[in-house]
Amino acid sequence: MSRRRDQLVTTALRLFSQNGFRATGIDLILREAGVAKKTLYNHFGSKEALVVAVLDKRHADFMATTRMTVARLAPRQRGDPRMRRPLAFFDGLDAWFTSGSFHGCLFINASAEYARSDCPIHQVCVSHKVRLLDTLESLLSEMPHANVRDMAQAVGLLADGAIVRAHTAGELHAARSAKRAVRRLLESYL
Amino acid sequence: MSRRRDQLVTTALRLFSQNGFRATGIDLILREAGVAKKTLYNHFGSKEALVVAVLDKRHADFMATTRMTVARLAPRQRGDPRMRRPLAFFDGLDAWFTSGSFHGCLFINASAEYARSDCPIHQVCVSHKVRLLDTLESLLSEMPHANVRDMAQAVGLLADGAIVRAHTAGELHAARSAKRAVRRLLESYL
DNA sequence: CCAAAAATAGACAGATCTGTATACTTTAAG
DNA sequence: CTTAAAGTATACAGATCTGTCTATTTTTGG
Known part of the structure; x- marks a missing residue:
């Protein structure tokens, strides 16, 4: 507008x-x-309302980028085709970390600064993380469906862990470590 | 003193x-x-020096608590004895998250607020995360040693991921999800 | 016991931050 | 073209924050 x-x-x-x-x-x-x-x-x-608007935009941007990246990189994954999309997601993380404009997850950072759970900003962060888990579940929809929930939890933890490691410890290769773990974990479900 | x-x-x-x-x-x-x-x-x-002192204390406290908790809870883990200590570590996380005094990882939070990598505060956070990885490696020392490095990376990502999920999304059961993933992952290495 | 070190209370400087108010200028729609 | 809405520039209020300084009191080691 x-x-x-x-x-x-x-x-x-x-x-x-x-x-x-x-x-x-x-x-x-x-x-x-x-x-x-x-x-x-x-x-x-207020500034708080601006922060919320920024987080809303970041969520939309992240979701759009994720969709595009997964679509582009999934075909070139090796291994079982059913794992291609979740694996491609971690290639997207890798590209993000090494892009030169990586400053951690804005929602994790916002939660750190606005810690009280009744704060509107914190609630936007909760909402983002919930919707991200839904996205991961959909990326895992080709896997045996009885375990999709468990797999999405584990993959989500590895993704958040990679983001934190890359930012806090400066280990920009964290996405590749996470991808290896995801591959091994998902193979155990096949 | x-x-x-x-x-x-x-x-x-x-x-x-x-x-x-x-x-x-x-x-x-x-x-x-x-x-x-x-x-x-x-x-x-300065306030910055106080922040550094606080992080130093937090690191010492965390390491001491981890040692004690792992020693106490490792014997009651089920499954292969070689996995007991890393699994006990996640029971320690679970107790932390549900203790009522959980406010996320202080080092992750500090990294979010003091983002510049040349800031002394940020460097203390890097140091903590590096030493934590060393600790995880030692907890994994009974596992097949050729893969200890890889396993420690994966377990560390799951631990950080659990801390972030528990704090940002309020999922206080995140440690149990992480523990399930760790069990499955480590079994694949046996 | 006594002198030096450490701690206290509180004022203060100087900077910064959010949010409001005022007076003027640009933009855009009928 | 005209008029109402939107934007600009800037000053200002009021709060808060870090860090310094002074004068006084307490603690402590020899």
């Missing part, structure tokens, strides 16, 4: 990712976005 | 865990610890 609104959300997404939420002041976002303060407070009533 | 210093670190550890680092002001720490501001700046030259 609004071009100014998009500029604000896009700029805030970048700055929040790079420097954290509380460490990023409104004034910096405004300066880098080239937007006046009043415009921000017309679109969003 | 100093009683005041310990009060400051202990109080700051609690407040940083509950509310985050940047959201916790010096004045609150001082009030709750019952210590004067000058005393803090005599022991630590």
Whole structure:
């Protein structure tokens, strides 16, 4: 809808990712976005609302990227065809980690800064993680369906673990470790 | 050594865990610890140094708790005896998550708030995660040693993933999901 | 017991942050 | 073209935060 609104959300997404939420002041976002303060407070009533909008955008972007990446990389996976899509998901993580613009999972970071579970920001993070698990289940839908739930849990844990390791410990190859574990784990279900 | 210093670190550890680092002001720490501001700046030259001291204490506490918990819970694990200690580690995570005083991994949270990799705080987090991997390797030392490195990587990812899920998504049973995955994964190495 | 070290209370400086208000300018739709 | 909506620039209020300084009191080691 609004071009100014998009500029604000896009700029805030970048700055929040790079420097954290509380460490990023409104004034910096405004300066880098080239937007006046009043415009921000017309679109969003508060910084908290802007954070929520940023997380919503990040969720949409992540889901779209995931869909595209899995579709592109699944055909070139080796091994049982039923494992191709979940394995491709980890190639997507690998590309993300090594892209040079990786700053960890924005939802994990937001949960760390806004820890209280009754905070709207925290609830958006819960929602993202739940929907991500649904996505993983759908990627696993070709596997023996009796264990899809268990597999999705395990794969989700390995994905979150890889994101955390890559960010906190700087191990940018974490996605490849995770992919090896996923392959071994899924093979045990075939 | 100093009683005041310990009060400051202990109080700051609690407040940083509950509310985050940047959201916790010096004045609150001082009030709750019952210590004067000058005393803090005599022991630590800055808030950043206090954060580092808190993370050092947390690392020591975590390692001590892990050692004790694994020693106590390993004997009651079912399955191959060589898997007992790594499995017991996840029972320790489960007890932590459901203890009522779980606020995520302090090092993951610190990395989220102090994102720049040249920041001393971030480096303490890297160091913690590296030492944790060493610990996991030692817990896996009874497993076939050719694959200890790979197994420790996978188990570490599942542990970090469980911590993140439990905190960000509020899934306090995440440690049990992770433990099931670890059991299955380690069995594939026997 | 006494002197040096450590701690206290509290004011204060200087910076920063969120959010509001004002006065002016641009944009866009009928 | 005109008018109402939206945006700009900027000052400002009020709160908060880190860190310093002073003057006083408590603790502690020899």
